[in-house]
Amino acid sequence: MPAEKADPPTMAELSPAARQLYAYAAERHSFEPAEAAAALGPRAAGALTELATAHLLQRAPGGGPDRWSAVAPRAAAARALAPLTLLVRETHDEMDRLRGRLEALVPEYEAGTAQRDRSGPGRQELETVTDLGTVRALIAELAAACEREVLTSQPGGGRPVGALEDAIGRDEALLARGVRMRTIYQHTARYSQPTVAYVERVAALGAQVRTLDDGLMRMLVFDGHTGLITVPDRAGAALVVREPSVVHFMVSAFERCWLKADPFPATVSREAARSLSDELRQTIVRLLSEGLEDKAIARRLGMSERTCQRHIAEIMRAVGAKSRFQAGYLLSAAPPPPGAADGPGDAVPEPGAVSERGSGAAGS
Template sequence: MGDTGMLDPLGLDSSTEDVYRALLQHPDWGVCDLAAHLGLTEEIVRGALDLLADMALLRPSQNHPSLFRPVRPEVGLASLLARSERELQRRQREIADTCAAIAAIALEYEAVRDRERGSFERLEGLDRVRARLEELAYEAQDECMSFMPGGAQTPDAMEASEPLDQLAIARGVLIRTIYQDSFRNDADTLRYAQWLTALGGQTRSTPTLPMSLLIVDRTVAMVPLDPADPRLGAMEVSAVGIVAALCALFEQVWAGAVPFGETRVNEHGLSPVEHELLRLLMDGQTDEGAARRLGLSLRTVRRSMSSLMTRLGARSRFQAGAMAVQRGWL
């Protein structure tokens, strides 16, 4: 077929695109007319017509069954674009899963190779983790970066962190913390974020976070032994490659997070939480699963979904997902 065209990402090369455009202008033209007008061979034109029919951009004429009529571009091409976007999202999820698998394999390899060098230390239970966190807070010289998933933070955890954060900032340590957006629904956590920001810390939020994380001076990090149950303890990591990867992950999430005190909506009027809720439900998550991922109550998730369906004019979640893709919301 022809060279790359403007619609090549949708599966249409330049020759097929030219045939489609010509048929939109002259729907009664046959193969000979198209070939003569476009300077193509009849074989290429027939191949283009077959491809357009396979992609549902042509349909048989009701008046002349031997002829095909072009489907309106706002219908046919929009459908192809939505399908391409879904495929892109699927590939992005596959890439993200692959990256996570590679990171897990790398972590296992580094753990074996560097065990004798003390690059990893297993900290069993919350008491040991908190004791080590206090030590790291006192040792910090330049910067502390952390993920705080799960929405509301426990009062005892915030009470323990307050003097440590205050002393660190007084020493000139930059504290950057990323919460889940749902923390704004908890008065105590919101108050703590306000206090930390007034003191000089930097706070942002994002709809979801992969796990809890602390990085101190870009040389040591702490991650949970099991993200689903932080009470089991944490792994302290000082292997250079692993810490660098965790720093890169933090910076990526930080760049897309919303600074404390700001509200942000995209060009479709969606908040980050609303956009993530639509994405989770399109991925097949139940309301309960979405609530866990977002750190929100089930009631809040259902209320938000009902609001999105009303804005879309949808009668079901399936229809809402299809309309969100069609409108470019996802």
């Protein structure tokens, strides 16, 4: 282990007085504090200390202890970053040592799992894992062993910050190894800034991300042979699927959703936001006509119940309904307007912006 070191110094934004003194110093070979105070006023003393701490001023060579001169910004940066550079180098060395110690156990692990798989009863084709910590550990294990592709389907709008922080390191390591990654979110995830930031990071490494309005199931599939799906009404639980026919069904379901999904953009323009809002509204109309309650519709579309209720209120006003029941009846009975692809929702005026519900996958 590298020896403990003090935390590297942090560099705050320079004050206006410090920037003024630096400009003064850059115009001269050297200066004394009294000269700076006479030119810049009483703030010069504090600014001198600030610049010296930032390595932007140094004692003038051969000028005596009271004379100072400016340091080039790049040279100052090199001095300020030296402790961090050393810390990063030592951290990388320790990471390599730790990885080597752990990877030395790979032969034992592979031999043991091969024996377990040959023995039959030890390998369950369907296994329910009820502890969230165990689910996350299993996902980390499957990700570390993944060689070709991981498929992820994440309904529920924007994902929680904690889930994204757990996933980013694992996913970046996968992509760095050349593993292909495809992910489907719901459209409402585009309005979640943490989710957008996560997507930008993994997309820069080659991940593909798309969004869909409805119809997703929460699942992960690794290399087309091991899948995880959530267990209804059991928070944090997952069903581990190794049965080839079931995994094949999961992959086929993902591929059908993938073909219908839209690329996740880095930014959402006004026109794209309006288009997404129209599509979400049409889906709300369909679910409302099917008799679903507000809470169920919100959960299906990955938005807050309050946002869903606001959409429904706009739809009710548009069709002249006084109750949800009447709105559902009118929407299911009315023929779609000319040119509408998904029913009467096309005739509904534009409601407010969509807000995501912020739920995430258990263990993902």
